[in-house]
Amino acid sequence: QVQLRESGPGLVQPSQTLSLTCAVSGGSVRSENYYWSWIRQPAGKGLEWIGRIYTSGSTDYNPSLKGRGSISVDTSKNHFSLRLSSVTAADTAVYYCARGVMVRGLMRLGWFDPWGQGTLVSVSS
Amino acid sequence: QSVLTQPPSASGTPGQRVTISCSGSSSNIGSNTVNWYQQLPGTAPKLLIYSNNQRPSGVPDRFSGSKSGTSASLAISGLQSEDEADYYCAAWDASVGWVFGGGTKVTVL
Numbered sequence: 005q006v007q008l009r010e011s012g013p014g015l016v017q018p019s020q021t022l023s024l025t026c027a028v029s030g031g032s033v034r035s036e037n038y039y040w041s042w043i044r045q046p047a048g049k050g051l052e053w054i055g056r057i058y059t060s061g062s063t064d065y066n067p068s069l070k071g072r073g074s075i076s077v078d079t080s081k082n083h084f085s086l087r088l089s090s091v092t093a094a095d096t097a098v099y100y101c102a103r104g105v106m107v108r109g110l111m112r113l114g115w116f117d118p119w120g121q122g123t124l125v126s127v128s129s
Numbered sequence: 130q131s132v133l134t135q136p137p138s139a140s141g142t143p144g145q146r147v148t149i150s151c152s153g154s155s156s157n158i159g160s161n162t163v164n165w166y167q168q169l170p171g172t173a174p175k176l177l178i179y180s181n182n183q184r185p186s187g188v189p190d191r192f193s194g195s196k197s198g199t200s201a202s203l204a205i206s207g208l209q210s211e212d213e214a215d216y217y218c219a220a221w222d223a224s225v226g227w228v229f230g231g232g233t234k235v236t237v238l
Contacts, residue, residue: 041227043227050131050217050229050230050231050232051166051174051217051219051229051232052229053225053226053227053228053229055226056226064226065226066225066226067224067225067226068225100173100174105179107162107180111221112160112161112162112221113161113162113180113221114179115164115176115179115180115219116164116166116174116176116219116227117176117179117185118175118176119173119174119175120173121172121173122173
């Protein structure tokens, strides 16, 4: 079955750019009816959707990021990546990647399954 | 503050029925399906209920979901100790994208 695994630096300095990669195994990032998302969770808090990318390269982001997020996909490596610029302490969280399932071609009728194990990113000098 | 509203906690003794509510609006729950995720301590969220009331393969039938108007609920019947976890509802919002509830911590007494 499809498995996802996040990787990247665990510590990022304030004002720098956070970069994470999600490796997909057991399936292809080019699969139809799926898209690829990033979701984060600050310690002791709830989940926040960051954004998504479809195999075509089209993207959507949570407006709360105010344009700081960028998601890309590398079909040759079967992985997708997140870049979050100008980070502050408020961006400290566990970052999860997840596969989004579409129903009848619509994200809004779908769900996230599976999720990666998550990776903790701390923003600190 | 989360777009979807859940009670922060719920509890019950083994064998009891516990219900968790999730309240939204016409731009999210009112016009889209609801999913529920279970997050066991120290682990990633896992899909528990999708499309309002569907269980993925492997999820026990003591978990059930329902939706009415702009609210949804998750019920756990026959509560077991291994059900101690955080539970999150989620739906697509026309303005924001995917939104989640703040999470409900279920404690088995």
